[in-house]
Amino acid sequence: MTAPETARFWRSPALPGVDLLRARYVTHRFSRHVHDGYAIGVILSGVEEFDYRGVRHRAGGGSLVLVDPEQVHTGHAGEPGGWAYQMLYPSVEVIAGIAAELLAGRGTPYFPEAVVSHPHGAALLRAAHDAAEHGDDLASSTLARVAFGVLLQHHAGRRPAGTAPSAGHHAVRRAREILHERLIDPPTLEDLAQAVDAGPFVLIRAFKSATGLPPHAYLNTLRVRRARSLLDSGMPAARVATEVGFTDQAHLTRHFKRIVGVPPAAYQRAGTYKTGPEKRT
Incomplete structure (x- = not known):
């Protein structure tokens, strides 16, 4: 143990x-x-x-x-x-x-x-x-x-001087803006690509090259950032989950802990999160 x-x-x-x-x-x-x-x-x-x-x-x-x-x-x-x-x-x-x-x-x-x-x-x-x-x-x-x-x-x-923007730079910038605006009801990849006038696979490659993440993972990062702000304001975690677009509190907790390192409840009370003893395998 x-x-x-x-x-x-x-x-x-x-x-x-x-x-x-x-x-x-x-x-x-x-x-x-x-x-x-x-x-x-x-x-x-x-x-x-x-x-x-x-x-x-x-x-x-x-x-x-x-x-x-x-x-x-x-x-x-x-x-x-x-x-x-x-x-x-x-x-x-x-x-x-x-x-x-x-x-x-x-x-x-x-x-x-x-x-x-x-x-x-x-x-x-x-x-x-x-x-x-x-x-x-x-x-x-x-x-x-x-x-x-x-x-x-x-x-x-x-940081070294920036290079000229790539062909997909403007598409990625607009795609990020759309995801910021639509945390709760994000578009499908196809709709997002159409909105920025790019092919779906082209957008995925350009987006990951620019941000390090595919669009869906980037969206979850945005949701967790927004969740932190709402938790700081005292909003209950169950309501926060719906406010940022997660399906339920468990969905919020899963992504929140993977990014922040503690569950939303522990984050909100600024307390210590502790698990039970674990068995070695």
């Missing part, structure tokens, strides 16, 4: 624009998904494996994980005992503001390497996370800013 899985996802008033997660996962698997901000964290024990930018990465104890905004990735245990980690999810605005103070030049910072070793940066992130958990607002806000600054100075780059 293994120890139970446990996860807590919450926000601290001292860290506006930053979500926090402390978790231990064994069998949980994150589906392919994206964050609208950065995902920055430290592995406490075990090994996490994740697919990112066409490569499978392994992050062991003490490693730092650095994932850029809107970049598709997964997440699962890299060994039978699972992994434990502390994650911070700063918004683009938070990181851009720090980068503007510390780094010369313009543009949004990005992290070329997804897994790095930086003991000082890891210690700062852990200290910031621990301080937030204990309600030490001054310490958490100070340490988080210093930690992000250290990582930017040592591991961040600037």
Whole structure:
């Protein structure tokens, strides 16, 4: 038997624009998904494996994980005992503001390497996370800013100049707009392709090339983002499910946990999600 899985996802008033997660996962698997901000964290024990930018990465104890905004990735245990980690999810605005103070030049910072070793940066992130958990607002806000600054100075780059838009660029942009507008009653693939004047297979290829996800998976990501906003407002999960287009609360819970890491109820109460002991197979 293994120890139970446990996860807590919450926000601290001292860290506006930053979500926090402390978790231990064994069998949980994150589906392919994206964050609208950065995902920055430290592995406490075990090994996490994740697919990112066409490569499978392994992050062991003490490693730092650095994932850029809107970049598709997964997440699962890299060994039978699972992994434990502390994650911070700063918004683009938070990181851009720090980068503007510390780094010369313009543009949004990005992290070329997804897994790095930086003991000082890891210690700062852990200290910031621990301080937030204990309600030490001054310490958490100070340490988080210093930690992000250290990582930017040592591991961040600037995105290269963009290339000319591809032939499918405008079709994908319009398709994304339609999916944003029609969370509850999305069109079929054929109708979506017709609306953007593209063939269905052409649209699938262009959409996945641009976003990393096929249209239906992208739609579920949008639904989960909207669900988080509604849960934050206090709306019951059962109603949230219908408001964002899921068939029922179980459907919402399944997709929500695969992307956020905790079920909607645990997210809403900012409490700890815990499973029972699991048998090894």
